[in-house]
Amino acid sequence: MVPCPFAAATVLLLFRAGVLGFPLGQGPHSTTGCGYKSCPETQPTMLNVHLVPHTHDDVGWLKTVDQYYYGERNDIQHAGVQYILDSVVEQLQQDPARRFIYVETAFFFRWWRQQNAETRKIVTELVNQGRLEFVNGGWCMSDEATTHYSAVIDQMTLGLRFLNDTFGPCARPRVAWHIDPFGHAREHASMFAQMGYDGFFFGRLDYQDKKRRMEARDMEMLWRASESLAPPTADLFTGVLPNGYNPPAGFCWDQSCSDPPIQDDPNLEDYNVDTIVQKFLKVANDQAALYRTNHIIMTMGSDFQYENANLWYKNLDKLIRYVNAQQSQGSKVNVLYSTPSCYLQELHRANLTWSVKTDDFFPYADNAHDFWTGYFSSRPALKIYERISNSLLQVCNQLEVLGGPSSRRGPHGDGDSETLRRAMAVAQHHDAVSGTEKQHVANDYAKRLAIGSAHCQVLVSNALSKLSGSDAPRVYCESLNISVCPLTESSDEFSVTVYNPLSRPVGWAVRLPVNGTRYSVTDPSGREVDSQVLPVSQATKDIRRDRGHATNELVFQAQAPPMGFRTYSVSLLQNWPPRAPPLPGAPLFLKNKYLSVTFDPDTGLLSSLSNLETKQTVQLKQNFYWYNASMGNAESLQPSGAYIFRPNSSTPVPVSLTAKTRSLQNPVVQEVYQQFGSWVSQVVRLYEDSRELELEWTVGPVPVRDLFGKEVITRLDTSINSSGLFYTDSNGREVLERRRDFRPTWVLKQTEPIAGNYYPVNSRIYIKDGEQQLTVVTDRSQGGSSIQDGSLEIMLHRRLLLDDYRGVGEALSEPGEYGDGLVARGRLLLTLAPPAAAAETHRPLAESLVLQPLLSLQAGRLHPNALLEFSGLQAALPPAVHLLTVSQWDGDSVLLRLEHQFQVKESQTHSQPVTVNLQKLFSTLTVVGVSEMSLAANQWKDEMTRMDWKGSTGEKPLQKEQRDPSTWEVTLKPMEIRTFLLHIRR
Template identity: 70%
Template sequence: SCPATNPSMLNVHLVPHTHDDVGWLKTVDQYYYGDRNNIQHAGVQYILDSVIDQLQKDPARRFIYVETAFFYRWWRQQSQSTQRIVAQLVNEGRLEFINGGWCMSDEATTHYSAVIDQMTLGLRFLNDTFGECGRPRVAWHIDPFGHAREHASIFAQMGYDGFFFGRLDYQDKARRMKTKEMEMLWRASESLTPPLADLFTGVLPNGYNPPEGFCWDQSCDDAPIRDDPDLEDYNVDEIVQKFLNAAFYKTNHIIMTMGSDFQYENANLWYKNMDKLIKYVNALQAKGSKVNVLYSTPSCYLQELNLANLTWPLKTDDFFPYADDAHDFWTGYFTSRPALKLYERLSNSRLQTCNQLEVLGGPKSKSGPFGEGDSDTMKRAMGVAQHHDAVSGTEKQHVAYDYARRLATGWAHCEVQKHKLHHSNTLATLGSEAPRVFCENLNISVCPLTESSHKFSMNVYNPLGRTVSWPVRLPVNGSVYSVTDANGRAVDSQVGNVFISLKCTCYIYDMKSSCLLPLLSVSMYQKSESFQKNEVMCVFVLFGNYRYNASAGNNKESRQTSGAYIFRPNSSDPFVINKTAETQIVTVSSTVQEVTQRFSPWVSQVVRLYEGHRELELEWTVGPVPVADGLGKEVITRLDTDIKSSDYFYTDSNGREVLERRKDYRPTWELKQTEPVAGNYYPINSRAYIKDDKHQLTVVTDRSQGASSLYNGSLEIMLHRRLLYDDFRGVGEPLSEPGEFSDGLVARGRLLLTLSPPDTAADVHRPLAQGMVLQPLLSFQDGTPSANTKLEFSGLQTSLPPAVHLLTLSQWDKDTALIRLEHQYQAKESKTHSQPVTVNLQKLFSTLEVLGASEMSLGANQWKEDMNRLQWNTEKTSKPLPLSAKDPSPWEVTLNPMEIRTLLLRVRQL
């Protein structure tokens, strides 16, 4: 369906498009309906109405659409006749879906599991609605603020042929324009055998805007093409001569993005002027011009580049951090809105649990009181939350509230799912009809049931495919408790202050075993022990809390301020919040040992070491950040050690593979460092570490944050930000979140610290990171279970191998389930686990019989055997990797390091 090009000319591919943020200055609903245009004039429903109308008027016209969340809503409101017209436009290649996820996700603050889910959600709708012609071939991230290698790897494994984006560091762009390296082959994995994670990647010449002077939307001020020669203001010759400047690309093809934010609400303006532009530029060919302009799409442009059969430069690192000027580093949003970032991460865990329960629960779980599967609402809420102005924290405050509200609604729907399954015969038969309670405010020590009930039971559901040991802290109103497990055995616990602390061993899909808490007359006591140093901690580690004062834009070098996007401290050295912390040592039996540190009225920290655990937990509480002195503040925790890290540190990419970082250095160009702090910050989604030959200090996080290593042996993580000025990137308000109970947001979170030899560190921090992402779900019931209560349940026949992670288990259709099995170790990362491992599908589940299995692409919108991606030539070769191991039988799936296998299983409930 691609238009013909002229091989002897410079072919200019005009790509009509709109960029429709799934929330930013307005909420998703407000953007769709065109509400609150006093904030921003934008109405997505009118864009789609107008574009479909204009495409019918000329078969040469093209349009691409990206955000499935909006298109899904619009499609459901259309008549059958309009739907038939749209389907025909799609089949003819004139309306093409690009990217195709529920949103255009952020790349810095998103976890790979949530990214895969939101892509699958959008791609499945397009596949179900339009079939093969609706399948996107090109990934399109024109607005995100830096680009992650893991995203490129995901897109490649989903079957995309190429990837285009708009933003990259201004120094990197200048070099690439000079050397004609604006397009490259991105080798996005050091573990997957090429070309599995290879992705052709291009930088768009104008970001995602039209060339200067060629914006013809109703929101633009550029002159239309005035082509009546009898008029005094005839400007065709001027427009044509101004059009072309494409010397920094390698081929005789150039892509021009003709559109921008929420444009094409009146598509006639755009198409009428582009029709004229094509007509008059191409008319000059009769006079010897070598320029050919045509309506096109990114897929058609990409096909032409592939047919050129050139050799392309190789990219193996990522595109972080992103700066658009010398003092303008977009590294603040790695931490912005820390509470929303945590809520999104916890919501991801809740969604995976909800998905699993729908599969394991059988027919009773397939429909809910809301008229659809109970996980569907959460899937869409999480899909929206991955948007690059959602979990990134770069939206207006009222929009942040809306994202949180959507997630809360999703939680409520999934709680209905768990209630149903507690009363189903498949999983657990409860003798009592007492409602189950989900204490969503345990982070602020609130759970009315545990604080008021004399007898209650706690249910723990473990969504991981392996046994975990999980510490639990509950607020209670007494001091004498007896705690027993499902087999009546005593569980070690201790009441201290208003908490009871205990350790629950959660078995595979443990529905009812872990901790039953009836009140009995058994005395508990505390041992008087000193806080002992864990034997693993053989390196000096100093914990310190600091703050950077934010630039107010009055610096003589630049007027740039710190804001939701940009991190710019007014000094390279952080300020110590308090040199002497008030410390209270609390030792709680053999369950947990604690040290509480109070640095100031608004910064405190609890250091915990649990019995049997090798990791140290730091629970930090920051806020409300004081700003009465007129200074915004950005709070960090810094870990100073005697590890000889030599300016190197390591950060994960979207929670998966790890990249090496080096202070004041970029692998692909000679950096001129202008911001010694902000210019060295990188995003972490689950972990970061420093190491030398003998020791590795790893920090596992509970949400996405910004991190750096500015000194030898030091690792710092930004926890919270409160700012007083907007940073002039469009959001139009300072990042100064209000608090529910105080003047300013109070954020609380956890960091897990491990210290191991580098050659065994991954064996510790990989499972810790997965356990932090997929946390056990706690629910409570007043009273004690009756005699016929089923207290234990496991959805798997046995634990998965340590290297295997159950990434996805969700209901697909009536008799099918989607499963993703992931090898969670990189090649050569672990002596023990960086080996191929095999899983037998027929021996996997305890409640399901697997009758058949078909492998799909990672996005689950294509059969694996049908994937046929474009191949590209590169000027460099990769390091040799071991040959991939093969499946020994049709029922056995072999996973190589960093490989994800996506399968559609035909199942029958046992």
């Protein structure tokens, strides 16, 4: 607990005692038998086999979340989660030795709400006795390649809070459990460590890596998941499960399995106890040869199993009884019901020194030609919608705090943030934002985000009404990227409110569809703002078809204060002649005071980019290509699909060798329109005060009449000498170095030179040499690589004709709104700078795309007494500090996360500790109490304990105690996130 002035001490103590549902350290019932204390005894002189009954319940995949829960559409897949939980609870009551683990809180939350008091009492006792154990505990088991760290933290917080509020500390998971995601990100391990987990188990890793680890008995390790956070802050014990997440072959006893049950009546013809016991002993001893202790783990379950839990438990009871009976005959194998945390505890007791891993587990391949790198880019429209929804949720959370209770029930109706929070949490699932679900499931994810967004928009409207004093209806135009907004298209007078969720001021280019030719735009002080009216491009008209009728776009540069809004007034000016359209053949040259861009006059392609401040120029050619998707060949039958990227050639096909161009220049923005064919176009855009070059690409519908699926990329070929190295972010945070055709952990035998070099790009990718760094910032998660020195490529779109045999059972060929194929549009931002200074550019730039300003519009004139400018902060935070979370917790308590967004040694200026005063943070809220929490906000920080592990690089230095300079001031070190629960007074 952070000390506080005497006047607030009583408030603070009361605040901390009950704010997490049950006071920490207590629960609804006795907690003496839960957690590690509840673990069964083992035999120190024997091989202990920890049987872990479990089910893996995808939060949507082949069926929607609802269909999986209720057991609907069993013609697609037989699965009904409600019956699994019913059956398991019934069977756990039959024998106190039985155990079960559960993972997906999204499903358990639904089930719990439907139970009567008697069932809830039974389940609570099972949790308190450690017989029903929650592992992972987030709303879902998130994807690790295509998720952003802020959304992952949110979904983990949502699930863990429900468990804590419902059961108390006995439900707190000790183990992170990612048995199905398709590769593993270092940032996820770092987050799990900071959330207080003692260990992490997963099922999938590259087949070459697994082979080496099995031979070296290196299946368990210490993952040092940050180069910036002092050990052991981001250290996490990590184990690879032996059979993915399935039982050993021959020991599956679910209704979906075909293995024979244990038939133990010797009077019957099919008696098989001796055969099964001997087979199990061999399996156990073979597995033990791959691991380092006298403890091994076996996952006894799989996808949506235990719907009839009696089948599993009846056979597991027999297996334990008959295998352990062999001990009287000299057997040294001891079998027991267990959990991952109990297994982890035994590994900790072994007190061994473990190997240390510092890289990540990407890319993942399960065979020589089967690289799971396609899903980095699958379903690009869903990926951007998830990212935009995350930005809206953060705005919604902030305004719920700033607007107070009236934001939920106000002049615009009842709104809430919870609906979008849950929809976003579901979208983090490893078959959601990853793009690896069936089409009808992808539609359902998008629908949930849309419903949640509508709830948040009502809340935002109410909060802005409270803060501004204007109750006029607000409109949110969600199709501005294709120039559709009925209000601006038909109004002569309206206002635009720009809300900025960042903790620093931002400039943002506002582009609104209009039908007038001249407009007046004024800021809150009545000053005229430079604006221009540009014609809507033909490419945009082709995409939107009949959804809008604007002929022009109004463009102006808006400024918004930190965590606040600014409102601009827009009025049509009459009797002005229309502006001339972009001219073909005009000089292809863009220049402002920061950047200069040239184009090849013969091809119309980009040819150079210059930073005028540093006097650097890089030769830069950019074009669009596609890889023909493999449909299988003599070398391997593996085709490309939703998961797998496998081109049939290492040489991509250019969409066109030239681009038809038109150029437009005015004082606000300069644009070059490039048409590369009927289905690919781009706008190269430079705003007047911008230090980055914008590439707005449009791809689709991808043609497949030639019977080839296509993987569409953009490639930037430069004069930078990158020496086989490139750099990508991990879940939007720390940056990892990548080396072409290389893995830090093992000697790679490269079998797919393109797909085997692709990595997830959540927000940025770059190449550099000693003088220059070219950074590409993306607006969504995509796959990217550097296949040749000086080159960067990013996959933008995929349309395929075959399923890739990984279970989804559909080709990835999205129909789009009109059924002729999906059209995707997005933005890439390019910066050029010396490597030492580049971080100071690309980190804030990436942050501004993740948390974009929200535009709301009101028709007519503004209320004369309306407040047109507001900031929720007393002052902008230092450049190194990011306001990661501001959200309502309970009553007068607010969850706050402050993040240092620079790595150690990344920036001479910003990679230093920074101090923030919490009492001087907000402009309209007074902080009267504060307690620090774990990253997931389910433990008090000063009560959080974790297991210590020894790594082969030597003893870990103990992290020095965090010492803040004063009562209310908190210091952030590079890459540190600190989480606080604030008690506020309005």
